[in-house]
Amino acid sequence: MLVIALDTSTPAVTAGLVELADSRPHSLAERVTVNPRAHGELLTPQLLDVLAEGGHQLGEVDAIVVGAGPGPFTGLRVGMVTAAALGHASGTRVYPVSSLDAIAARTDGDSPLLVLTDARRSEVYWATYGGRKAHGARERLTAPAVDRPEELPARLEGMRLEVAAGELASRHAADLGLRAVEPAYPTPEGIVAVAGDEVRSEADPAPLVPMYLRRPDAATPGPPKTVTAERGRT
């Protein structure tokens, strides 16, 4: 089956064309640009490039799989809305997957794994993984969460993890007693692997809901500021 993979949950703007059979997915063409400020500009042109390089039309694609985060919101929405519109226009099913799961799927070996990516504001998005499932995806042990890195040792206690992947792995692995491994970002093959079973069985996709993990920053206003009474005082 021919599958489009998209992800904009990290600084990597990712588009790929992937062949999915019984085993692990196989990339036919991919474009990955690491630029946290260009998701909206690059994603669609990169998608057209991979279709051209793979020698396929959008109409030949069997499914679209998109990383639903967690990730910084503005960039994340680019991938989600692009996938939704492509799916609508081409009549193709769109499957959301966790972007952290997509990173986990392309790590080497089966060592217990921590995936952590940049949530900005001195926080990280993270999840933990165990053994392999179909198409090379990893069994998720804990749900995606957002925390400060210094809170991780307490959160991970007793989990016997060995390795860490994701864009912040190299920065935090040593402090956590883990070995940093690749990949840093979701790969097209990893993205498709996570939804492999659903794509193969043509299952009804889950709703396209991004994993924000944080509420919008907004405070209800207090009473209007005084413009007369406080004058002359500070």
Add this chain to the structure above:
Amino acid sequence: MSTDGGPGRLVLGIETSCDETGVGLVRLAPDGSVRLLADAVASSVEQHARFGGVVPEIASRAHLEAMEPTVRRALDEAGIKLSEVDAIAVTAGPGLAGALMVGVSAAKAYAAALGVPLYGVNHLLGHVAVDTLEHGPLPPRCLAMLVSGGHTQLLSVAGIADEVTEIGSTIDDAAGEAYDKVARILELPYPGGPPIDRMAREGDPNAIAFPRGLTGPRDAKFDFSFSGLKTAVARWVEQARATGKQLPIADIAASFQEAVADVLTEKAVRAAVELGMDTMVLSGGVAANSRLSGLARERCAEAGITLRVPRPRLCTDNGAMIAAVGAHALANGTEPSPLGLSANPGMPVDTVVLR
């Protein structure tokens, strides 16, 4: 040939610059006329009400949720299949960066998937172009006054698709913003326009002499300022409250509204007269205000100017106005935007189609 039977080209317009997800469909006929086929809007205004203003992140989340359903609704309304669409137009700016990004990304994907041109167009010109859907082509030259929660501008329009210049704008708050702030002072709900307009009908517009901003002999002739007016209202209310008397809310609302409408219409009519324009388009969310449109009608009539005001539904943000700009650009043979287009939150008004 499309299902509604008419010849011409179908343009789908997407608007996400603020808190409305708008999708419109128009048909550009071979004679250059543009007809409205569908106008679907999903608003997140209720989610912002308790914050007293638009929260960008809440608006952006709502756009993502509403995008595909709103496109589907517009297509259903028009009885058109997505595959029949000949061009996609989208608001490229000005507006909230994160909100614009949702619409622009969706528009690119639709354009790429359908293999049709993409036009990243100016939101402000949408407010002018939308009037052609209701009242037909604009004269070769006209004045446009755009008044909304985010914008207050006087534009000289000589062809929507090519020559638009700003001749004045607010130097601080937009008029709609002043309404929201004054509504808060008077403990009226958000958005402030409709409740103040309602209260004002019961009040005396001459009860309180609120200041007319930037109307001194040395002030910029065609610019506006509403921040001082808002502070004047706040000061008046505080002093009245300090005396313990009951606030004459209706009189305050009417007097505030009079100050806004007076300055806006006075400057707009003067601009039209000085520039020798015989037509004015009044648009944007605040154009739905009864006193503003009423006074504009009165003063335009006195000055021999034809006033055009789109119906309220088309004055507020919507996708049809963006489709209308796209249709005019298409008719004009304007080169489309690239798929690598960047949204521009500060897009200048003299840029019709962004590249």
